[in-house]
Amino acid sequence: MLKLENVTKHYDRFTLNCSLHVEPGCITGLVGQNGAGKSTTFKAVLGLIRPDGGKITIMGKDAASLTMKDRQKIGVVLSNSGISGYLTVKDTAAMLSGFYPDFDKGKFLESCRKCRLPEKKKIKEFSTGMKAKLKLLIALSHSTDLLLLDEPTAGLDVVARDELLDMLREYMEEDENRSILISSHISTDLEGICDDLYMISDGKIIFHEDTDILLSRYAVLKVDHKEFAQMDKQYILRVKKENFGYSALTDQKQFYAENYPKAVIENSGIDDVIMMMIQGEEL
Numbered sequence: 207m208l209k210l211e212n213v214t215k216h217y218d219r220f221t222l223n224c225s226l227h228v229e230p231g232c233i234t235g236l237v238g239q240n241g242a243g244k245s246t247t248f249k250a251v252l253g254l255i256r257p258d259g260g261k262i263t264i265m266g267k268d269a270a271s272l273t274m275k276d277r278q279k280i281g282v283v284l285s286n287s288g289i290s291g292y293l294t295v296k297d298t299a300a301m302l303s304g305f306y307p308d309f310d311k312g313k314f315l316e317s318c319r320k321c322r323l324p325e326k327k328k329i330k331e332f333s334t335g336m337k338a339k340l341k342l343l344i345a346l347s348h349s350t351d352l353l354l355l356d357e358p359t360a361g362l363d364v365v366a367r368d369e370l371l372d373m374l375r376e377y378m379e380e381d382e383n384r385s386i387l388i389s390s391h392i393s394t395d396l397e398g399i400c401d402d403l404y405m406i407s408d409g410k411i412i413f414h415e416d417t418d419i420l421l422s423r424y425a426v427l428k429v430d431h432k433e434f435a436q437m438d439k440q441y442i443l444r445v446k447k448e449n450f451g452y453s454a455l456t457d458q459k460q461f462y463a464e465n466y467p468k469a470v471i472e473n474s475g476i477d478d479v480i481m482m483m484i485q486g487e488e489l
């Protein structure tokens with residue numbers, strides 16, 4: 207559905223070099239700290255910046271050759287953009303009817319009602335959560351096959367975030383060939399919804415894994431110096447020195463549980479993996 211192959215973009219003090227693949231029927235997450243390159247990746251996909259190199263394929267076509275009709279099959283939420291605060295939901299619906307031939311005004315207004323978004327209030331008077339929901343409803347409003355969502359949950363409380371993630375689950379359930387690329391700097395936002403995750407750090411993809419595998423097979427081992435010295439390290443991905451000895455990231459926690467009963471094995475969430483991938487050292 208979406209493929210980036212060695213897409214590069216050079217700024218003064220930053221270089222993006224990104225390869226990733228969003229399969230049909232999948233929600234793919236892009237996790238990274240502030241400034242890691244998430245928005246730059248989205249802008250490159252959308253043609254809002256011109257990459258210096260690499261190849262971007264969207265729905266089987268070179269990104270540069272997409273027609274207007276192809277582009278209408280893509281729904282977008284960008285982190286720093288929104289619609290004019292002086293419009294209302296009703297105005298927005300009228301505007302979208304003009305943009306998208308297959309915009310379903312009735313369904314859009316019904317979804318806004320369900321999300322408790324007032325029709326006649328100016329958007330500048332909406333809360334952060336209301337604005338975020340409206341941005342997503344706009345992205346969902348015109349029968350898309352691919353959603354590109356850059357930090358759609360930024361600034362939301364737990365309830366608003368869960369409502370928004372539920373909207374995405376519903377979107378995927380309606381058609382098994384739809385796909386989503388979603389970014390966040392809060393990994394727990396993505397843990398529960400994504401099929402696979404890419405981690406980006408300083409412009410580079412440093413890690414990619416299926417979420418199920420990440421949550422079931424990865425762990426951080428805590429071992430003292432002696433144990434570490436004797437340990438079989440073939441499944442250790444990263445190591446970090448600690449006061450007590452070492453923390454070690456593995457993708458084979460079962461192996462260490464069976465062979466090293468004394469090792470403390472902490473089930474790792476995405477945050478632990480990110481920390482170890484960034485701060486740990488390769489052996």
Ligand SMILES: Nc1ncnc2c1ncn2[C@@H]1O[C@H](COP(=O)(O)OP(=O)(O)OP(=O)(O)O)[C@@H](O)[C@H]1O
Pocket residue numbers: 217218219220238239240241242243244245246247285391
């Ligand atoms: N137009 C530009 N000119 C120069 N540098 C830029 C430009 N746009 C982005 N950058 C730099 O590229 C880097 C990546 O920025 P980007 O916005 O992609 O990060 P991000 O992962 O989306 O961060 P955040 O989570 O804070 O939104 C940053 O160091 C930023 O300063």
